[in-house]
Amino acid sequence: MNRILFKEDEINADGIVNLTGVRAKHVLEVLHGKVGQKVRAGVIDGATGDGIIVETGKAHVVLKCVLNGGTMPVPCVDLILALPRPKVMKRLWPSLASMGVGRIIITNAAKVERNYFDTQWLEKKYYEPLLIEGLMQSSDTRMPKVTICRRLKVFVEDELSDIFPQSSCFVFHFNGSNAVQAFEGVKNGRILIAIGPEGGWTDFEVDLLKAHSFICVNMGARILRSDTACISALALAHAVIDTQ
Secondary structure, three states, X not given: XXXXXXXXXXXXXXXXXXXXXXXXXXXXXXXOXXXXXXXXXXXXXXXXXXXXXXXXXXXXXXXXXEEEEOOOOOOOEEEXXXXXXXXXXXXXXXXXXXXXXXXXXXXXXOOOOHHHHHOHHHOHHHHHHHHHHHHHHHOOOOOOEEEEEOOHHHHHHHOHHHHOOOEEEEEEEEEEEEHHHHHHOOOOOEEEEEEOOOOOOOHHHHHHXXXXXXXXXXXXXXXXXHHHHHHHHHHHHHHHXXXX
């Protein structure tokens, strides 16, 4: 947890923030926080700065924050992810936020089990704390925007171009071209990547995406689990874009 985050309504006019729960526990047990100690702080989707510990207790910490840093930029990579198994989705939420994603579209696909959409890990009250956990780990403040989409074809045909009007789009599939070389061709724009389910995209789904300007790419010959493929694809995208 490299930056303590809080919502705008948690900080008062004097810059005071009261921490409880996992944030207080981290400051007390991991950072060994003492009165007078400085920690990095920030408002979700807002300013960054520092917090000085002014009070500690067995289960709470009070910070006096000075937020004089600018708002962090929105990550330039977005994600379409075919819904994995619920326990995998739970594990992925903090990792996605840590990697840096502007928008996350969780979608259905032919090889996604229908009952996966019944999981609590698609409810905001459950996944938002996990996203915040990932943001704090990476010292970011930009909360990914999440959309749950149960019909891939309808989303691609009716909504995709409005949400991602200027993105360079890539779908990961085993018979695609080299992803790094494809990413290197993106200049001054956003990247949208699409990761399929454990069983992969069907030919129909790949053709659908390709018909809407997606380029088919791969990460080599190895067959990866969807969560491994997702994090690897995001890492590749950022490695290329962030160095341009």
